[in-house]
Amino acid sequence: MKADRESFEENIKQIAENKEKEMSRSQEEFERALKSKLREQREMLDTGHAAQAEMLKLEIEESRRKHEESQALQARQHELMLENLRKERQTQEQKHDQAMTQMNLQHEQTLTEMRNQHEQVMATIQAEKESQETMQAIRENNLAMKTHKLMQELEETKKSGAESQAVQARAIEEKMERLRLEKQEMQQQHEQAMATLRQQCEQMRNVTVKMPKQKESCTVQ
Numbered sequence: 001m002k003a004d005r006e007s008f009e010e011n012i013k014q015i016a017e018n019k020e021k022e023m024s025r026s027q028e029e030f031e032r033a034l035k036s037k038l039r040e041q042r043e044m045l046d047t048g049h050a051a052q053a054e055m056l057k058l059e060i061e062e063s064r065r066k067h068e069e070s071q072a073l074q075a076r077q078h079e080l081m082l083e084n085l086r087k088e089r090q091t092q093e094q095k096h097d098q099a100m101t102q103m104n105l106q107h108e109q110t111l112t113e114m115r116n117q118h119e120q121v122m123a124t125i126q127a128e129k130e131s132q133e134t135m136q137a138i139r140e141n142n143l144a145m146k147t148h149k150l151m152q153e154l155e156e157t158k159k160s161g162a163e164s165q166a167v168q169a170r171a172i173e174e175k176m177e178r179l180r181l182e183k184q185e186m187q188q189q190h191e192q193a194m195a196t197l198r199q200q201c202e203q204m205r206n207v208t209v210k211m212p213k214q215k216e217s218c219t220v221q
């Protein structure tokens with residue numbers, strides 16, 4: 001914007017200099033014509049043509065008056081043109097400033113909306129993470145209780161007869177195997193859920209990098 005303004009001022013200066021040169025040439029041409037007529041007037045007086053010399057004098061005065069009026073009119077028109085150019089330039093700068101202000105306002109509003117959406121998503125991810133951890137803890141506690149109960153049952157089978165003990169031991173082992181598989185499946189589901197959360201965190205981290213003055217953390221272990 002500064003370079004554009006300097007260029008405009010340079011153009012105004014160039015226009016003023018060109019107009020000054022044009023008016024100077026016009027003045028020189030008028031003065032040459034005036035000198036020629038003054039010589040002609042003197043020659044008429046010297047040769048006794050007083051009446052013709054007087055008529056030429058009036059013509060010279062009329063030419064001088066018209067020239068001065070023309071020069072003054074051109075000067076006023078030139079000043080008016082420069083003033084209009086400056087006003088137009090000022091209007092353009094005002095419109096530019098207004099447009100930049102509006103654009104900055106819209107940009108800030110967009111960033112604010114992005115930040116709000118970002119915070120909402122982050123809160124949702126955090127809540128989901130805490131929910132997953134709570135559910136995992138409950139499931140692990142239930143499995144631990146079931147395992148403990150089976151171990152107690154296994155201890156009790158040792159007190160019964162051999163045949164009954166073998167049957168009960170196999171039943172307990174089957175239950176233990178089902179618990180092991182259940183725990184394995186539960187662990188896989190938990191890891192998949194946490195992997196999804198980590199991916200969402202990474203996506204939000206990438207969005208955060210693009211947003212100025214935005215510092216959000218997202219960590220899922």
